[in-house]
Amino acid sequence: MPHAKMESIAPGPTLIERAYEAILSAICDGRLQPGERLNQDELAARLQISRQPVGQALSVLKSQGFVRDNGRRGLIVAPLEREFFLAIYELREALDAMAARLAAERCSAADAVDGRRLVFQGRRSVQAGRVDDLISADMDLHMWIYRVAGNPLLAETMTLYWNHLRRAMSEILRQPSRREHIWDEHEGIVHAIIERDPKRAEKLALAHASEAADRIVESIPAAGLEKPTVKARDSLGRALAPSGRRKSTA
Amino acid sequence: MPHAKMESIAPGPTLIERAYEAILSAICDGRLQPGERLNQDELAARLQISRQPVGQALSVLKSQGFVRDNGRRGLIVAPLEREFFLAIYELREALDAMAARLAAERCSAADAVDGRRLVFQGRRSVQAGRVDDLISADMDLHMWIYRVAGNPLLAETMTLYWNHLRRAMSEILRQPSRREHIWDEHEGIVHAIIERDPKRAEKLALAHASEAADRIVESIPAAGLEKPTVKARDSLGRALAPSGRRKSTA
DNA sequence: AGTTCGTATTTCGTATGCGAAACACGGTAT
């Protein structure tokens, strides 16, 4: 008896995946500071799990460049380095330009609706002024482009890069003057895509990425920016612990 | 007393890293077939280590797309899928073009010497006719471009992608007719870079990647290509075991 | 007091132990 068409249910998120997500998000929004040391025991205690899944999650994060070996003394959160962000933006210029071009070739009517909505929501976030929302809206819009471009690997790769960028972004978005301008550019790109004008979409996306690169560079001081051992421990603990119940930092 | 300027010695490769390398190379050169199931116990036994480092290595390989979840039944080697390679080549077109352009802007005299030597060695490999050597020479040349381009992240990213490509490449290089042509193209790109002609380098690199994409597509059948459970076990075992002290690629 | 050596502590990498969930198989009933 064929039970209709039914696929096997997905094996729920493992502790490894949950640890990965928890640590990654803590790094990306700054609750774990650049250069801060990561202690497996401590992370495990916060997450209320054993060291095993924490270690596996850290292995993956290391391979993705979010954490870095610290000699024989474990791992540290990757510092914010100018050259690294320059490198990311160089790649982003090439990939965003391509993405915009492909998106303009493949944009459907339904996609267009989504795009317009994202621009609207972005404008609203600018009004509201919360920095976290601005970052989310920015990411959402660019992810829309990647999705419409129809290349899953592109979306996946850029998701990683954007997680790196998020770490430096709250600095950039400090000055509210730029915010309107950013969304003017976004709107231009989206319109070019919706109107299926690949050339223009590509050109605008390239210019947008270029500008963003300039802004990043000036926002990151020459040397690595690692604030040594700030006591942001409390908010970290709360955010990492799935049940909210946390051992005090001692 | 400062003992001259002496940096701390690097902590040797861990079992995790060695397991990662061993499994990755087995996947990339086909000793582990697409779709083949990966058993932690078995891999651990072959490598003569415990399951722990094997599991960590597999976590990383999974995050990089070389292995894939197989429901609740562990992991399998990622099948060779047409869409995936199309996606890779789409990215590669953008990134190779950019890399060639940047390399042409930054190529030094010493770089030029290396580039010419790589072309020479490539031609020699074509003469010799060993497929493994051809793949290595191809990779080496493209890695040279990435390195000269001066973007470490680009080199790292493309290394990953090339490891994926290697899996499909031996199929392509079957027909020896193409080989000469490939190295004609390589030579053209290298010359453009050495002569510091970014426009031409970019154009040639784009065309080269485009052609390669076409070749890949026709070499991969429409559906996933997983040969079920071939008995390549013996060569695998020898190659994975650390005691097997010969690197064939060297 | 300053320096140096030895010991305790930290912390990772690795191995092993344990339980749960899915598969494989053989026996039984129809």
Place this chain on the structure above:
DNA sequence: ATACCGTGTTTCGCATACGAAATACGAACT
């Protein structure tokens, strides 16, 4: 003969145990 069901086996995720290597600290000696 075929369908079904219960048991044994496999295999993974997670926890814990153990040893090595490095640091940190304190005591003793000059």
